[in-house]
Amino acid sequence: MPGAKAVESLSSAQQFLPDKTTHSMNKLALYFRLVRADKPIGILLLLWPTLWALWMASGGVPDLQVLAIFVLGTALMRSAGCAINDYADREFDKHVKRTVDRPLTSGKIRGWEAVMVAAVLALVSFLLILPLNALTKQLSVAALVVAGTYPYFKRFFAIPQAYLGIAFGFGIPMAFAAVQNTVPAVAWWLLVANVFWAVAYDTEYAMVDRDDDLKIGIRTSAITFGRFDVAAVMLCYGAALAIDLVCGWYLGLRWWFVAGVVVAAALALYHYTLIRRRDRMDCFKAFRHNNWLGAALFAGVALDYTFR
Numbered sequence: 001m002p003g004a005k006a007v008e009s010l011s012s013a014q015q016f017l018p019d020k021t022t023h024s025m026n027k028l029a030l031y032f033r034l035v036r037a038d039k040p041i042g043i044l045l046l047l048w049p050t051l052w053a054l055w056m057a058s059g060g061v062p063d064l065q066v067l068a069i070f071v072l073g074t075a076l077m078r079s080a081g082c083a084i085n086d087y088a089d090r091e092f093d094k095h096v097k098r099t100v101d102r103p104l105t106s107g108k109i110r111g112w113e114a115v116m117v118a119a120v121l122a123l124v125s126f127l128l129i130l131p132l133n134a135l136t137k138q139l140s141v142a143a144l145v146v147a148g149t150y151p152y153f154k155r156f157f158a159i160p161q162a163y164l165g166i167a168f169g170f171g172i173p174m175a176f177a178a179v180q181n182t183v184p185a186v187a188w189w190l191l192v193a194n195v196f197w198a199v200a201y202d203t204e205y206a207m208v209d210r211d212d213d214l215k216i217g218i219r220t221s222a223i224t225f226g227r228f229d230v231a232a233v234m235l236c237y238g239a240a241l242a243i244d245l246v247c248g249w250y251l252g253l254r255w256w257f258v259a260g261v262v263v264a265a266a267l268a269l270y271h272y273t274l275i276r277r278r279d280r281m282d283c284f285k286a287f288r289h290n291n292w293l294g295a296a297l298f299a300g301v302a303l304d305y306t307f308r
Contacts, residue, residue: 030103031117034086035079041288043078045201048294049194050074050171052244052301053187056251057179060305066178069132073125074171080121081147081167087114088151096212135177143170158224161206165198166191186247193243200236200268201290203229204275207283230276237268244297253304260300267293 036042050070054062086104090111093099103109122144129140146167153160169191176187199221206222207229213220225232241261248257267289274286
């Protein structure tokens, strides 16, 4: 992975540098890991819905400046979300195998550093949207609130993945606002579809940590659904794709788009073969594979507009 190689390169260069420079590079490498820059799957899961929305809102021809703002802003906000999530979960993560070595949890950086990184990234993200209209800026504030409060929903909300779906899908109404200066009903329905998709893929993710989460009292959909977890994942996939199909058809998308939805459905069925035995690594593989499901839907949207 390019990100992992970058961290290795930083580490290998340290032996030839003065102590202060080495310390600074150490910090940069730790911040790099804090924001999951070496694991871009989270950025991609935010980016695909944003791209669907930009293409749909603009009739398949998004403005290049708006496109660049949303792509970079998505990456920055996802990174900020990771930092604030680790700050909120710093005590819980000590008891989870998968997260025990994260920079903040392991004590390699301090809590205020994670908050500082999140604040800087959020500020830069906001500066990016200054050229956009007032409605988009207003929605960005709501998006920031949702992203910042999500980590705390795991304390009391039985299915925090639904709230995550709102956070991960808020680029949809923002994209319509940026292009059309309004948020039509279809944009909110696309957000609902994204909530179902997020519940599906993040339940697969939660199935990896279920045993640890039960011990420490964290609420997740994998725990709430219990023995019906696999069925719930597949139902959420079905609901997400059905709503996407109706929304796309309403917007005039036809057979290329339908083909994209069919490919996405086939990938969802493949995920079923991975998660049905509830093996930890297979569940994690299914979660990561959702990148391709999102890509299939985007390809359907883009191709349909291209070949009209």
